[in-house]
Amino acid sequence: MQKMGITSALHTKPMEALMWQWYTAMVPLFKEEFKNINKAYEDEAAEADERLITGPFLEAFTPEKLAATSLIVTVSTFGAPDMAGGMKVSQIAMAIGKQLAMEHSLMVTQTIQANHSLYRSISERRLRTLIKYSKTIDPSREKPPQDGGDGEDIDKKYEGLKHLEWAPMIKAKVGALCLSKILEAAKIPVTREERETRKQLTANEPAFYHATVYSAGRKSGMIRLHQIVLDKLRREPLRGSFGTKYPMVVEPLPWTGYKEGGYLRYPEPVIKEKSNDDSQKIYAMAAIEKGDMDQVLAGLSVLGKTAWKINRDVFKVVIEAWNTGEPIGKLAPENPKMEYPPEPSPEAPKKEYALWLKEKKRIDNAKGGYHSQRCFQNFQLEVARAFRDEAFYFPHNMDFRGRAYPIPPLLNHLGADLSRGLLTFAKGKPLGSVGLTWLKIHLANVFGYDKASLTDREAFAMEHINDIYDSCQNPLTGRKWWLKAEDPWQCLATCFELKNAFDSPDPSSYISHLPVHQDGTCNGLQHYAALGGDKAGAAQVNLEPGDRPSDIYSAVADIVKKEVASDAKAGGAFAKILDGRITRKVVKQTVMTNVYGVTFIGARAQVIKQLEAVLSEEEQKAGLLGMGAYVAKLIFKALGQMFNGAQEIQDWLGVCANRITTSLTPEQIDMIEKQSTTGTASEMPRDPRYRKNRGKKKAVSGKDIHSQFRTTVIWTTPLRMPVVQPYRKSLSREITTVLQYLSIVQPKATDATDKRKQLQAFPPNFIHSLDATHMLLSALKCDELGLSFASVHDSFWTHAADIPLMNRILRDAFVRMHSEDIIGRLHEEFCIRYKDCMYLASVSPKSPLAKLIQNHRAENSLPNSNKKINQTLLDELVIERTRHRLLQSEDPEERAKGAAMITPSVLYETAKQEEVELGGEPLDLQTGDEAPIARLGDISVEQAAKGKAKSTAISEDAVEAEAVDANEDDEELLKGIMDDGSSHAAAAAPLADEGAMDPEALQRPNKNKGTRELKVRFWLPLDFPPVPKKGDFDVTRLKESTYFFS
Template sequence: MEDLVLVQEQLEKGMREYGVHRYLKAIERRKQHGEEADTSYGKTLIKRSLLICEEALKEEMERDSSAVGRHNKALKYLRQGELRPLIFIAMRFLFNGISAGRQLQTLCRQIGQAIMDEVNGQAYREQFKETGKKLQAQAAKRVGYTYRRELFRTFQNNTEDFKTDRWDTDSQVVVGAKMISIIIEKTGLFYIQNTRERHKSCKYLLPTKSCLDAIENHVEMMSEICVSYQPMVVPPNKWEEGSAKGGGYISPWIKPLHMVKTRNEAYLSDLAHMELKEIRAALNAAQETPWKINLGVLEIMEKAYELNNGMAELPLRIDEDPIPRPSETATEEEVDEYRQDRRNQFQRIRANKGRRIQFVGTLTCAQRYREFENIYFPYQLDFRGRLYSVTNGSLSPQGADFSKGLLHFAEAKPLGERGLYWLKVHMANLMGVDKVSFDERVAYVDENWGEFIRCGQDPLANLLWTEADKPWQALAVCFELVGVDREGVNFASRIPVALDGSCSGLQNLGACLRCEDTGREVNLLPADKPADIYQKVADRVIASIASVSPTKCDKKAAIEAAKELMKLIGADHGITTPKRMTNAIERAISDCPRDKLSEASKEMRSIYHRVVEGWAWLKFGITRKTTKRAVMTFPYGSKKFGFKEQLMEDILIPTYRELSTKLQQGEITQQEYEEQWPFTGRGHLAANVLADEIYSAVTATVVKAAEAMDWMQQTARLVTKSGRTISWTTPLGFPVQQRYFEMKERRIRTTLCGETYWPRLAEATDKPDTRASANAISPNVVHSLDASHLMMVVGLSAQEGINSFALIHDSFGTHAADTDKLFGVIRRAFVELYRENYLVRLKEQLTAQVAPKYREDVPELPEEGCLDLEAIHKSAYAFA
């Protein structure tokens, strides 16, 4: 053990050194590209300086400006634009070369020219609001200041009604010089040095000693926290009673971890003195579980990555070749098509690069720890009490499928008959066969036994495992099935068999309110096979769309059907003549801004999109996968806008890009493309329509859960209206503090430097943010409840002799041999958690935080249903 302790100390030293190296390398890369404004110290220094310089410039502008001279000439130009973005642009130019001296004359002109472009851009956006928004969106997609500037100048020059104000070179230099002088005077971060070069006098802008000291101190501070957390080879330090720091890593090379990820020292001090026995026990049980690298999976993963074919959802090792440029004789249409294809390719490459960075980091970590018999993962809590491995982002039992596939328990336990049964259930779940009974899942594995054995014996030649929902975990099971085939039920298994909650957010809310309808849909009640709330919602959506949209016809017929409904709406609004009706319909389906439409035209437009995009969805296909993410995130506060973003991200954007690529590469014809992509444009309208339909279907399916969420939001608004932030205590006594404050400043929008978002650009006020607090309370309460359930499960499992855990919020895993015990423990803990309606206690706590004058406005809790909690003990599929 002593040798391993020394090894662990050296590993922790390496974690620290690697983190510092990575941070310094990122800074160096920014320096080389002239982007120091985007380093952490650049952002910090700009943040400190921006408001000071803005106030100073405002004061000068408010003085008597009747005097002549270069000074007032600069102020005249600066008055033409919104001041803060102009100062921000000047600062970015200065800070982008803060480590290297630059000639003052050149810098003045660069800043003046950029401010001129920004002033013109602001004027253009003000005069042409809709076009300006679209232009801003296009500019944001372009990489580099020069490309964005050319885009804006082209639009401005080609707009007849807009006159671009071009400043002469002298004016640009004067404006730039004024900005630099303000920044020098008010920040003390720069100074001007006179030098002689080739018998000429030159002026350079250089950072002051205080500026360099600030950078050095910042880098030193960041180096303390830029640790690359990795697994451990000895059991982590326990989380002890009387302390909220120091669990996990063992050496002074790493700053002590906090039990809860927070910087609030007062909160941590309070935690240290609280009796949180169950919570600390759960943390310790999770991090004391010994793991081991699955060498079989690691070997195949290395080979598959080398093949560079995206096998089993791995990222590409080498990016695809650039699309060939069109010939000089290409038509304008062909050039536009090339540009669109190139943009699509760039997005694919960028997405693949992000995935590759994560994957390579995980793979490298697994290779580093492959020789150790036992490895461990330190855990800590978030502010809601959820358990997280601190190595998330690298190798972790809570990571992506490939990360989980690389790990199995260090201890091996003989399966036995029941263990083999659960291992087969687990395999079926991984393969996506999880909406049938347990016996049918086992039968599926038995039917495909030979194929799974062949996968385990030669994975690169037998690829059924790659078709799994979670292929790398499925491969790990295939390897074990080979052992079972050889040794029978005496085979010693290391695979964590997971039992997952059935839409746990709704399970928690349904149990709170004893809602029988919600309980039935999320498997809290016994049934012969699992209920599928995602399919239930999908069926409701299909029925709703089919009630207004025609099926089994082409798009023209759908448009005509929409126009017939538009005529009915027009008639209701008193539009009677054919000419007026035609004009109203044409206006409704035109690009006319919504705020310019009459109420009749707005209603007509809505029904048009609902019918036409609804027809497109019916043609495209609506399945349980279409609605799954929306239903899952609903109890965590996601609503129509969130649903729309999810549909775009999960379905529409990937499909559009895939089909566009196939069309460009000649794999499909234009007719086939239109057949497979029936939506308008890139799918935004379709996403809006389906988001509305899904929201209506979800709220109609889980009425009580929706009522509970609404109650929490109303009450949260009263707390923040009382000037207080929101806090509550979980059933296990963990104190949750939901601290969202209004900010004085959140965004700086510039035409050419893009949009910068810094939540801490200005200091937070002491006024609670009502909107953020109301939106967050439902997901945060639900998360704090599923965290309590997990901790109770761990505590009860320990009493049953279970000592290995794979825990991910609403997913509970242990050895297959112990899964029968865990199966019962999960349900026992859930029933115990909700034996009393937790919302009653929550109401008492929240009401106490509401000012007395508002307490009469606290709404009553939704009425409880008649769900029999004891029935959960008999529900096979509540956690399956």
């Protein structure tokens, strides 16, 4: 603790002194725990004691290390946004467990490298426990055996520990035990006045509370902080309480392997690990070993070697503003001025009282949000203070799609305006002949005047020259012009840079450190327009040259405005209220996320949030929900008109994903065929909630057919990085801890795929992977030409003097990428990757083909009733496999026998050929019962969304990020750290406490709905439709576009 700046000295800040007291109280508790572990292991008959499981993992650490680490992790997590109301026990326990697991892995590696073992002196019984409850880091390796052996075998086991890591169950159990020690030891003195005697009495109260709450039918264990501790945490910086993932003061190691790169001491995987499903890891390791990902790793290394420093001018103003406690420049206020409405009288109607409760809850939530935000900003400022005299670096890794993120979570350039305003390049460059011009343009961009021409943006800066100087000389006492900017702290940083350049004897020689940004125009639409050769769409997103920048958001807003005005004249109630209120800001978020698969429900929520800011309370009473739906529908309609080519690409991607996720591999089909002939049972995923089925095996039956769909969508980016979508229907496992029962979701490769998420996530994830490829190509070229480079996904940064060169690099990289047939190559990859798979197709029961299939089944005595159709499908699958094997035989008689067989796939091929010969279109195969993908501008999504406000369909946040689970990085508990929420908001609840609901319950059909048409299903060889015809847009024209990035 002393090494971390937390001591017992009386002159230290009160919060740090409290932490020292808690720490000293916890150490004896851990020493006592170690004694109890020894007693449990000395008793040879003991089997049920939990210490027999957790003991060997705890004993790797000293009591002091356990106390310090668990305390630091716990307090740090409460500094994250949205944590003021408390945190789930499961979240804190896993965060502590993961931190200890990382420390343990490092200790094992270092002791083995030093030719001695961390566990040389422990018993064989303890060693077996370590091996049993660990999992392999490298999926290609096997665990060392658990049984005994001679000295040489034991040495191999010690060496084998290097390749093991803690299982999620161990992380949860150890984390919960450590948390229990905090709850037992952490007290805070509280002084209160006794009512009768008026004396001041002081007593110790728990600093942390373990409470049970109910939410949406779930019972969850929560840890809450004492109010005094919350207040201290909000006001006082905590040194040394942020874990290990700081910025680096030396250049990160270049990436050379899956865990070789970045930090020198604490290795991180190059791809964020989100799941126990090792599929992504296996593919990535294989690609790295073959050298396929060399360019990807080199690109990440470029991002990591950019040196940064703290902008001291901005930091000084931030501290001064922070100390006022006022909401200056989007800083969270210390004491938000939010008054509760007067409580209704007891005689007031119930409705009035309900409205009062709702408003009170809204204010409480807002205050809690401000508190959490202030705690988080406090942590950010403390990191900035610690590094203010250093040049530092952000090692990067990436998500499964190839999108790069800085590993240090608290302060980085992917953060909000405050983080970006505090950061500047450590390396400076003279402005040269063009640098001053680009600094002026950058000022206009961060102020919000970014849709004008470059000439007008430059003029904007000169028109506000007095405001620039006033902002620098009197930032908090002058006219405060900088606070009117969209990004106030970045605006202030630019003001300082411009003033310094203006005041220098020769501005062209001024050494500038400020990163200047170049932002793309809705990059997802740029990629769709290029993929589809969509000329009209390309013009809307600045792929076509133009005198002024095109603004897709303004274009959509204009279309929506006209529709609203027209409806208002026709007497539409919503339109009359909204006429003249539709702005670019109202539509922007929905346009931006529509290309990434936002659902209609999500779009409606986005619009409502914007309408709340422009409509009065009286106007909102007319029906905010209806108005949000009305505007969202118009936005979808406008996009559908503007980007027809993008819709065709999305449709094609959706059809491919649908077929893949309803397919069976040749190995699966062979297994089913073997079972049908021998009756041999195979391992099936079992629901652990039903004890009678645990550990049992059973043969695949018709009812289990959907659980056999385990094939995920996999593709390779243009930089040869394999991408494996992680969405599966994973069941939770209930474990016991010293605090409570915990349920942990542990996805495995054997879990059935979540078809809905696979389907809806594929188009946006594919576009994200292209976006990542463009960024990495640009980074590599910038590094080759000596440019400093940083990236925030679709915003690229360099020195002002190098902007023209970087812009040329960005255009060349995009042209180079899209000059290739990306979709054609994807089609070819799918055909090879999924060769010999069979997928479950379906047609309308009213179609002629359906009648042929039903007649065929009747003639062959195959049940065709709804209750028995799944068994028929399994029987037909075996028949189809037999036919395929006969057709592949070298024996002419067997080939003839196969060709003579009549199956549903033969009937389909025959009917399709006859249809084509007659000049018609190929037969229309339907996508099955799952919801279709949310297409760009697809209004039909609205109809599917009616009555499903609580649908679990993947939202824009879930598409933006992969599902969170038992392997989620601990910094991900700090929500809002990544710019995309990255978010990384969960698509499914990862860690649920006792009483978790059935995950299927929310998706069951509504019994009140009309009867659904049951499609006729049958098996077909997995093939893919032809790629959509490309339009006539020439992507090389982009090289002349000034506003592609600007």
